[in-house]
Amino acid sequence: xxxxxxxxxxxxxxxxxxxxxxxxxxxxxxxxxxxxxxxxxxxxxxxxxxxxxxxxxxxxxxxxxxxxxxxxxxxxxxxxxxxxxxxxxxxxxxxxxxxxxxxxxxxxxxxxxxxxxxxxxxxxxxxxxxxxxxxxxxxxxxxxxxxxxxxxxxxxxxxxxxxxxxxxxxxxxxxxxxxxxxxxxxxxxxxxxxxxxxxxxxxxxxxxxxxxxxxxxxxxxxxxxxxxxxxxx
Numbered sequence: 001x002x003x004x005x006x007x008x009x010x011x012x013x014x015x016x017x018x019x020x021x022x023x024x025x026x027x028x029x030x031x032x033x034x035x036x037x038x039x040x041x042x043x044x045x046x047x048x049x050x051x052x053x054x055x056x057x058x059x060x061x062x063x064x065x066x067x068x069x070x071x072x073x074x075x076x077x078x079x080x081x082x083x084x085x086x087x088x089x090x091x092x093x094x095x096x097x098x099x100x101x102x103x104x105x106x107x108x109x110x111x112x113x114x115x116x117x118x119x120x121x122x123x124x125x126x127x128x129x130x131x132x133x134x135x136x137x138x139x140x141x142x143x144x145x146x147x148x149x150x151x152x153x154x155x156x157x158x159x160x161x162x163x164x165x166x167x168x169x170x171x172x173x174x175x176x177x178x179x180x181x182x183x184x185x186x187x188x189x190x191x192x193x194x195x196x197x198x199x200x201x202x203x204x205x206x207x208x209x210x211x212x213x214x215x216x217x218x219x220x221x222x223x224x225x226x227x228x229x230x231x232x233x
Contacts, residue, residue, distance in 0.1 A: 041066040049085060049101040051132040072104055078156030079105035081178040082149045091185045094139045100132060100149040100178075103158065107151045112136065115146040115163040141187045148179040 044067035046056040056069035073080065080103035088097045098112060112124035112134055127134060136147065146163035161179055 041068050043068050046070070048104075049099070049132060051099075052130045053102070053132065054130065070104055072106055075106045075153065076155055077105070079103050079107050079151040079153050079158050081158040081160070082110070082151050083176060084147070084149055084178055084180045087147065087180065087182055089139075089182070089184055091141060091187055094137065094141065094184070096136045096139060096147075096182060096184070098134050098136060098147060098149070102129075102132065103151055105151070105158075106153050108153045110134075110152070111150050113148040113150060113160060116140075116143060121148075121163075136182075139182075139184045141184055143184045145182040145184070146179060147182050150178070 042065070044056050044059045044063065046059055046069060047053060048070070060067055060069060082103050083101040085099035085101055087099070090096065100110075107129045109129060110127045110131060113121040114124070114136060115121050124134060124136075136145075139145065148160050148162075150160055151158045158178065161177065163179075165179070
C-alpha cells in the first residue's frame with residue numbers, strides 16, 4: 001500500500017535535522033593527546049648557594065608547572081653542617097665577606113662563629129634561612145682566624161669541628177666543611193710605612209758612617225798619606 005505524501009515529507013525533514021558525525025582531523029587528535037599527557041616534572045629554580053634564595057617548597061607552590069625539590073633530611077633531626085664557600089677579605093677596612101651553601105636539611109636560621117688565637121669564639125647575629133653570606137668586621141691586619149657557619153632548626157644546631165680540628169682548609173679557597181682558616185694580610189699603607197722606615201734608617205746609618213769617617217780623618221789624618229810621606233823621607 002503506498003504511503004501518503006505527508007508521511008514521506010515528515011520523514012525527510014526528520015532525517016535532515018539529525019546531525020551528521022564529522023571525521024576528526026589528525027591534528028585535533030594529536031592536540032587532545034598532548035593535552036591529556038602530563039608534562040614531566042623539572043627541577044625547581046633552587047640554588048642552595050644563592051644569597052637570599054627563596055625556600056624550594058615556596059617555589060613549588062608558586063610555579064605554574066610541577067617542579068622537583070632536592071631531598072631533605074627529617075625536620076626532627078638537627079641540620080647537617082653547611083658548606084663554607086668563598087671568603088673575600090678586604091684588608092684595607094679590616095672586613096671579610098663570608099659565603100656558604102645550605103645543607104640538605106630544614107634550616108630556620110644561621111650564624112657565624114669566629115676564633116682568634118686561643119680566645120673564646122665570637123658569635124654573630126642570627127640570620128634567616130634565605131641568607132647565604134655575612135660580613136665580619138673589626139679584623140686586625142696580619143691576624144689569623146678560624147670562621148665557622150652554624151645552621152639550626154627546631155631540633156637543634158649543626159655540629160662544629162672547632163679551631164683545633166685537623167684538616168681545615170684555607171677560607172680563601174674551596175672548603176667542604178663548615179669551617180676554614182682566615183688570614184688577613186697587612187694593610188698596604190702599613191707595608192709602605194715599614195719600607196719608608198727601613199729606608200730612612202739605612203740612610204741615617206750611611207750618613208752617620210760618612211760623618212764618623214770624615215771626623216776621624218780630620219782628627220787623626222789619613223793613614224795612607226802618612227805612610228807615603230814616611231817612605232819619601
